[in-house]
Amino acid sequence: MLDFRSDTVTLPTDAMRRAMAEAEVGDDVYGEDPTVNRLQEMAAELTGQEAALFVPTGTMGNLASILAHCQRGDELLVGDQAHIFHYEAGGMAALGGVQPRLLPNLPDGRLDLEGAARAVRPDDAHHPRSRLLALENTHNRCGGSVLAPDYMLAAAEFAQEHGLKLHLDGARIFNAAVALGIAVSDLTRMADSVTFCLSKGLAAPAGSLICGSREFIAKAHRARKQLGGGMRQAGILAAAGIVALAEMVERLADDHARARRLAHGLAEIPGLAVETTEPPTNMVYFRLVDPGRSEAFQAACRQAGVLFGAAGGGRYRMVTHYGVEVEHIDGALRLIRQSTDEIM
DSSP: OEEOSOGGGOOOOHHHHHHHHHOOOOOGGGTOOHHHHHHHHHHHHHHTOSEEEEESOHHHHHHHHHHHHOOTTEEEEEETTOHHHHSSTTHHHHTTOOEEEEEOBOTTSOBOHHHHHHHSOOSOTTSOEEEEEEEESSBTTTTSBOOOHHHHHHHHHHHHHTTOEEEEEOTTHHHHHHHHTSOTHHHHTTSSEEEEESSSTTOOSSOEEEEEOHHHHHHHHHHHHHTTOOOSSTHHHHHHHHHHHHHSSTTHHHHHHHHHHHHHHHHTSTTEEESOSSOSSSEEEEEESSGGGHHHHHHHHHHHTEEOEEEETTEEEEEOOTTOOHHHHHHHHHHHHHHHHHHO
16 A cells, blocks of 8 residues: 555654664653653754653643643633644643634644734633643644744744743644754744654654753643653653654655655646645645545545545645655556546
């Protein structure tokens, strides 16, 4: 199968497997795993933050960050297309008692900060307290779009002006940095907290990092414990993360180039409408011109040997990643064309 469902389907590299087998480990709940500690130091340095915390998943990273910033009854300002809102099982409300205040995402993933200002609650006992602003970079449901440094800085200044903290869901923040040709810290150092995933385009088997001030990370560490995220000899996983940060970042440019090749090819297939032939990172979104054939189309592609995701509203998403080469792109295009011809 040619699997374009997500960049989470990557397999660890040989270097990762060797590092995992040879990792020096200790009990991380006691803070005694040297490999975890090294990974956390790398993450903090790369993001321009004081400290970092290794967690099993990005969802836990975002939730622990929210719990560290907010109290029950507080409100989080977040985009209506955000991963935190759509795909994290309502954890902020169910486990944190934090209410999301939805703001419309612009097509490029930004939030209109003037509109956000109107959403900040007055200091009134009738209202929840506006506590946190959350952004996403790259933005999944907005086509893998990238938030630039000037916008990140403006958002940080907005948050400070309105007494908010700024959390960045940077699950794919290294894709954003590579797309812009800048250091990742240029996108992260202005945030009060940052999460990023090792298990997406960076190809590690598991794990995410939370980064922020030492005071914030101490709070996030407690939240991780409450959520059951304390692991023991976690250096076996952290070792793969170290390799991911050292060896797998620059190659993300290959994924972006292959996404553009894929988008151009899909645009040439009759019956398909591609949202952009120049995707900013590694995600390609498209639709069927005849949405009534959507179920048959995806089934035919699966039968032919191509997997991709349904993104809702008649949209499909294909994601390029480590393990997808140019020949796989061309093969997938051929099979999708054949499948489209069959159902039209």
